[in-house]
Amino acid sequence: xxxxxxxxxxxxxxxxxxxxxxxxxxxxxxxxxxxxxxxxxxxxxxxxxxxxxxxxxxxxxxxxxxxxxxxxxxxxxxxxxxxxxxxxxxxxxxxxxxxxxxxxxxxxxxxxxxx
Numbered sequence: 001x002x003x004x005x006x007x008x009x010x011x012x013x014x015x016x017x018x019x020x021x022x023x024x025x026x027x028x029x030x031x032x033x034x035x036x037x038x039x040x041x042x043x044x045x046x047x048x049x050x051x052x053x054x055x056x057x058x059x060x061x062x063x064x065x066x067x068x069x070x071x072x073x074x075x076x077x078x079x080x081x082x083x084x085x086x087x088x089x090x091x092x093x094x095x096x097x098x099x100x101x102x103x104x105x106x107x108x109x110x111x112x113x114x115x
Contacts, residue, residue, distance in 0.1 A: 006031060006039065006112040008094055013105050014054075016098025022057050022064070023095055025106065030093035033086055033114070040083040041092070043111045044068055047075040050104035055097040058110065060090050070106065 012025035033039045046056045048070040058066040065084070070076050086092060094108055 002115075004114045006114050008092070008110040008112070009108060011105050011107045013103070014096045014098060016054070016096075016100055016102035018100045019055065019097050022055075022059070022097045025094055025096055025108070028094060028108070030091045031112065032091045033088040035088045037114050038085045038087050039090075039092065039112050039114045040085060041066070041080055041110060041112055042083060043077070043079045043109075045075070045077045045107075045109040046070050047107040048073065048104065049106070050098065050102055052099050052102055054102075054104070054106060056106060056108060057095050057097065059093050059095060060086055062091075065092075075107075 012028050017023050048054050051072045054070050056068040057064050096106055
């Protein structure tokens with residue numbers, strides 16, 4: 001069985017709406033698992049340009065799967081040891097929660113394996 005690497009990545013600006021409300025990252029398209037395939041998230045790297053903590057969330061079909069807090073002016077690398085099969089035609093996306101009105105940029109790199 002062959003596999004293909006897929007990535008959601010880039011530097012994306014945001015404006016916070018509160019730490020309890022996730023907002024899409026500007027310019028980051030969601031990933032939809034193609035028919036006949038499944039995907040697994042295997043790692044996330046993220047950096048935060050702001051002086052406040054933010055939370056990057058991985059959503060599957062609009063429901064939070066994982067939360068990744070990123071400290072002020074900090075970065076994280078999280079290898080995911082527990083991976084879940086995400087079946088087609090599910091959609092995965094990254095969003096961010098940040099203090100209300102906070103503007104900044106997060107740099108994200110979500111590694112997926114499609115099988």
